[in-house]
Amino acid sequence: MTAAAPAIPATAPATARGDRRSRLLTGVLLLPASFWYLFLLVVPLALVVVYSFGERGTLGGYTPAFTLEHYRVVFDRPAPFLTSLWMSIAGTILCMVAAFPLAYFIATRAGRRKSLLIIMLVIPFWTSFLIRTIAWLTILGTRGISGFLSDLTGQNIQLLGTPFAILLGIVYNYLPLMVFPLYVTLERLDRSLLEASKDLGAARWATFRQVTLPIIWPGVITGSILVFIPLMGEFVIPAILGQGKVFLIGNVLQLDFLASRNWPAGSAKAVVLIAIMLVSVSFYLWATNRGRRTRDVSVL
């Protein structure tokens, strides 16, 4: 045990008493976090699985039972899942399209302003998600862009409550999560490889496809997963910018739990959501391992 641990507080010389004390100390150090992981992560997730097979109580909540009814409903009426899925995929692609040139610019052309540009990306990212989303209510609302477009075209145009508004909110909130991993890989990109490719007569596109892309692939995958996974459970953006007209899984979960109080139905949807997430993460691990010949920057 002592050999395996790269112990900073290196274990004291092994006497029987010292050993016991050292094990006790390790236990004490790990106790609070273990308690939290067990009782606020493992047990709750297990409860979600148990609840998903139960029935709604007469006053809401849960009555013990064993039924697959709630799963059947998920597959009979998959609309919110499909909306979430296409919005998450579209959002991820839009983030990629917006983030890539920016990450490339910061990594290769920003020179001395590099750290400033990075900090300027982080600042909005660490301000309240809720507030930044609410700000778009003013901008897109009837006294903002919607009103302007309505006056311009003479028609009544409402941007709020459309998928467009939600996608805009998504790109706005998730863009930095895509830029950072892309930036890290682009930063490490060896410029001499590009020079060599150029010298060997490769066109811009061929260089990108054959030299740049394979190297930055792990960054692309990491960024996509960082954006895609939270997007699948997104709730605040559709709740605010969707104005109750666009339903993602997050909104349905919120309704099931806090409005109609049908906890088993919500739990079944949550289990399906976790399953989708696990599949995505497995795909992520598989895809990064495939590209492991290059240096990888996995977040996992």
Place this chain on the structure above:
Amino acid sequence: MSATDAVARPAPATVPATPRRVGGGRDRLAPFVEGGFRLHAALIYVFLFLPIVIVVVFSFNGTNRIVTEWQGLSLKWYERALSDGSVQAALGNSIVIAVTNAVLATVFGTLAALGLQRVAPRTRVVFDALTYISVIVPEIVIALATLILFSVFRDLANPILAGLQPGAERPFRIGLGQWSIIAAHVLFNTSLVLLLIRARLSGMDRTLVEGSYDLFATPWRTFWQITFPQLLPAIVAGFLLSFTFSFDDYVITSFVSGPGSGTLPLYIFGQTRQGVTPLTNAIAAMMLVVTLTILLGGQYLLARQARRTGGRSATPIGIVPE
């Protein structure tokens, strides 16, 4: 690599700009490509900052109701926000929850990071898996799962509590409240602190620790004199991030809050049901100031400390690639 390294390094970044060969067909496009990148970057930054600027600017609007109708500079919405009883209550809740959460998460995460160095790899793998699960499971799933847990706990505990207080007119009962919000926030933030500190530990200079042992320092002294000072930036960063996470959180809080324990984000969200008012903008602007002061102030302190000790600075913004 940290932000400071990026500046110090003699930028290899300028390489592509210099070898501009004459006659190469594609190089004639270079200025346009260059300009395109610049324009794109500029637009993205405008896009990112415009909403924040709008919130702040319109919070100073002297209008009576309509947010976007400019009626001159005024602080009246700030006055109104600060004198509003429900805003004060929400602010109080927010601060109590965020501070308690940050203290607990920082202590738990730091202890666990140190403890993980002393266990067998198999235990560490299990712990790591749980850490990552708590970070990547969508927030709303954590929120509803903890809500179920708390309700089960409540239903189990309340009959027992009632039995312990026979004859009490209004027996003490457990309900959702500040404690449940804190408990749920601490989970995510412990993982956050744990990851930050482990990253710091893995990059730490171990020769100092060995030197300390060679000089017959006890493990206890070695920890306080060598390890702890080196970990401090990561600990501070973890504390600040945990505070702002909790202070800004809406999703988990909205699921596990009880009557009277609503936080500022909950209050703001409720207000926007009737449309954005200058009042919400003023509260939002104050929240922005709190969050940014804490993060930028922390960044400044850490950078100063790093300069003094000559160590690497850990950004409080854990997301910035090291």
